Amino acid sequence: MQLEAAILEEDKQLYLPGDMISDQAGLMSGQNTYEENGRIYSSTIGTLNQTNQLVMINPIKHSYEPQIGEIIIGKVVLIKDKKWTVDIGSNSETTLHLNSTYIPEQRQKTEDDEMNMRLIFAEDDYICAEIHSINNDKSINLHTRSHKYGKLDNGKFQQVCHYLIVRQKKHFFKLENEVHVIFGHNGLLFLSNQDRTINQVDYEQNYTIQQRINIGKVSQALTFLNQHQVLISQGSIEKLVQLRDQKLSEQDCLAQLYEFLNKK
């Protein structure tokens, strides 16, 4: 299940930048490819992905490339021009406009709001948001659709490789052991005891010792998954936490985890 191994195992061809993908007529070039004299070439390192007549390259290791609708967790680095600039680990500049933030009342933002932007999010705050749109210069606009997005506080952040995060239907989860996880598509996860899916003014609560232990376990599991390059989803985390509770050796854990994931 390690990514490199997976590529070898499935016997997928690896394309390097400049490698010709196809000279067949009728094919269209998609993401990470370019066309020259009727031939399509790869522009990055990755594997081929063809949907009908559209060919594209799925890069294997790369910095995060956002897609519309994805959930990200990032750090505010700058406040300027009614905008927060957010570091989400992508190559392109990512901003959240004041008008794109959620406030409980349904009203237009005023100058007062602009003056008080720092009260909403200050520098070095971590926030959770959704990718709203991508401009032509590849810069990224974020928005916070509802109350559950916004500032994250009083929990544990965990960085993993972003390509390990599995696309799921929901990205706000409650695990079996009562730990609430937010999966940021950019590789940052947030572990806490806050159920952000319910509508509530303040999510923060005091932690019990058991909750702290559980968060520690999940955090360990994430480090383990990241180390061994295993895809991260609700299922894989829960399974791994179970396996670790049985005090298995690292090797046994991995073996059983692979078995579990392959079955799915």
Place this chain on the structure above:
Amino acid sequence: MDLFGVFEQGAQQTQFEEADVEIIEPIEEFKIIKQREDEGCVHEWYAPEDHVKLENPKRMAKNYKFNLDPFQVQAVKCLEQYESVLVAAHTSAGKTAVAEYAIAMAKRDKARVVYTSPIKALSNQKYRELQSEFGDVGLITGDVTLNQNAFCLVMTTEILRSMLYRGSEIVREVAWVIMDEVHYMRDRERGVVWEETIILLSQKVRFVFLSATIPNAGEFAEWICRVKRQPCHVVYTDYRPTPLEHFLCPAGADGLYLVVDKQGTFKEDKFKEAISKLEDGGDKRKKKSTEGSDLFKLVQLIKAKDYAPAIIFSFSKKEVEGFATAIAKQDLNSVQEAQRIEEIYKNAMNCLSEEDRQLPQITHMLPLLKKGIGIHHGGLLPIVKEIIEILFQEGLIKALFSTETFSMGVNMPSRTVVFTSVRKFDGQVFRWIQGGEYVQMSGRAGRRGIDDRGICILIFDEKMDQDVAKGMLKGNQDPLNSSFHLSYNMLLNALRIEDTDPEYIIRRSFHQFQNERQLPEMKQKYQELKERTDKIQLENEDQVQHYVDLTQQIENVNYEMREILNNPMISLPFLAIGRIVRIKSREMDWGWGIFLNFMKRKLPKNESCVMLDVIFHVKQRRKQLNDPLVPISWLEQGEIEVVPVNMDHLFDISTIKVNLPRDLKNPEEKQKVKLTFQKIIKQFGEDGIPLMHPIKDMKINDQQIDALLEKKEKLQQAYQNADFKITNQQILKFNEKEKLLTSQKILRKQIELSSKMVLSDDLKRMKRVLKRMQYLSKEDIVELKGKVACEIQACDEIMLTELLFSGLFQELSAEEICAVLTCLVHDENANDKFVIKNDKLNQLYGKITDMGKKIFQVYQDSKINIEEKEYLASYKPQMMEIALAWCQGQTFGQICKSTDQFEGSIIRCFRRLDELLKQLQEAAKVMGNRDLETQFNESSKKLKRGIVFAASLYL
């Protein structure tokens, strides 16, 4: 008085019973309190039980120059409480005043307000109206975007919906959403957009719904209360500021008959008089020729009696034009008026190019307009349509011929409304105009503050039942019923967003709500049925059951046997003339008769059946009254009749044959036949006539028959052994009980269906399609193709996405892309015999149909219920050549000459095409193909020129 004091005391609680068969969990359970109070209008409100009303309303946000009507006062009071309200009133009653108040409130509170309307043209008009009132107003439709940072935005509902899926600052800032003509929600195709929008909007948003006088307004408000968890008021009024008088005008006769007066009483004597004046004789052709002259007379009458201006409704574009030209001999305007018309018209047309001003439709229209006669239908150029609307509002057009479309729109009242026909073609049949349609159209009559009464004239050319007429003239609006259905675009969008999924939307839909509302009633009915069943007491029920079972089985065996024996190959040789046979179908026992003749008859689908002519003894009947034939015993009084029967109903063949006389028409001979038969019956008895034995007599060698005979024997044995002592009454009772039990079963099934999530089967099937075609992964994650399909709203998203991914557009020029795309956006019905002359286009159309077949195959495999022919016919090639010619630079005049399509239809098609091209550019971006994006941009540039995209006069 304190309205809301009553609210607390008399709180009635609507009970939501726990469902018997609970399959889905209810969405948030809370009690809804219903209250009602009438003060000059019906005022009902529904509120969650824990709702706390606001104290101390602020100062009035807006003052009116006129005194508000009671219903307006009520509605404004609700708005001041920051609570949603549904205003159901006639068009002329002044619903707009309520909407304006909400806008004024939003302005006061520095919140945003969105005004949605069902049609682009309506949005344009509303934009202009609101701009003159509030100044800072914006407009967003598929065609134009103006001042989108304004606090008040006018848009089509579709735009608001896509904003909700995509997320937009407007959605976050809007405090009030005003939905005009919300009864449009019952529209089969587009109605679902309203439901989606209402469901997706934040719970903090307050609504103002403006609707026609729908009878189930309360139901709608309760739904809003349930899904948005906020109070919702209904303000309903039947009030018309100017009362209506309804006249009948019999075709071919003189005069008008006042059938419904100002007070709304139906005058039966007048109605009868009008009907009797109708020309006798059902000659349709004759009527057609008189129709024009009827109208001519009527228009003269309107002019003479000063009933102008009048709107004259017909139901087809051709009729509208035909009538208008027929009337054109008259001049309804003065010279000054004609001059003004010319001036306004010329001014408006100046925004067109020199060339376009010479278009036949534009040059031909002016002389007609100058006479005070106007035309209004969907086939007109938008600019012509708008100038006519403006002229009409100015009072310069005295007679406006129009299709139904004019009845939906902004305030464009007239003094008189004329209906040229009482029937309308609804796609399948010519049916009577429905009450709701009549109310909507007749609502245009009577200008507030100008006329003391509005006049409706109904020309009719065929006899009408009084009930039909009453239903039409005094009819009510149809109830607002949900037309919720799923679309692929909705599924993909909902699956893509973190916060929703399709189930979320379906469960909150009005459709689901209406469905669940029937539950308590059905459950009660079920309970009643159960009680009635339990009441029926039967003695020794087991035995009766056994008896009924046995007789049933014997019967079944008999029928099975007949099925084999009735094969013409087996039975026909034994059917000689004069053979006595018994005919019995499951429904009716014809008894004994005499076989006469047979013949084969062909049925559709290559089947055939054999008909037997049999002589029966029937009850005497009066022929001219078409009495049904009733067979009676041969011993009673009756007559002899030859009846053709299907051979399937042949029940028994006897061994007896009688000699028939040659001429059966002779009464004496008939009597002889009767006598012979009576003798036979007396000899053997009615049940004792000897039968042909299948094996012994007919010598049939069939194992099945052997088995059946054996079975029958056993059953008969069992029957005798059981020695039943059962009265007829017991059997009747038993049958009644059985019947009740079956209806119980059916009802139970219905209850189960209703308590399930609606459309859940459709959802499954459609997801299957999406998964098969790689729009969704196995885990319901939206894949690349799905993301592309999300961008497309202007046409069939699956078809277009497939075409995009097949690489078709890559090889095409910008002009050809436009031509191909017309197949997807053009939706008007036209003749089937259309042939594409251009070879390349023909080939391209072939590719579309090929793709259509492929997609259909997937649909079929996924058990989606559509007809292949119907599906393929939804891609119409009529506009292809026109679009190609236009993009290659031909003038509008040239392309109009080359086709029989209406100018308005061409423009509508091109505008939709442009909208689609915009969406395609986004789609190409998602695909990551820059070339394609520039190509679509190129197509859009080629398309966008001249009169087709001339700005609306309202902007």
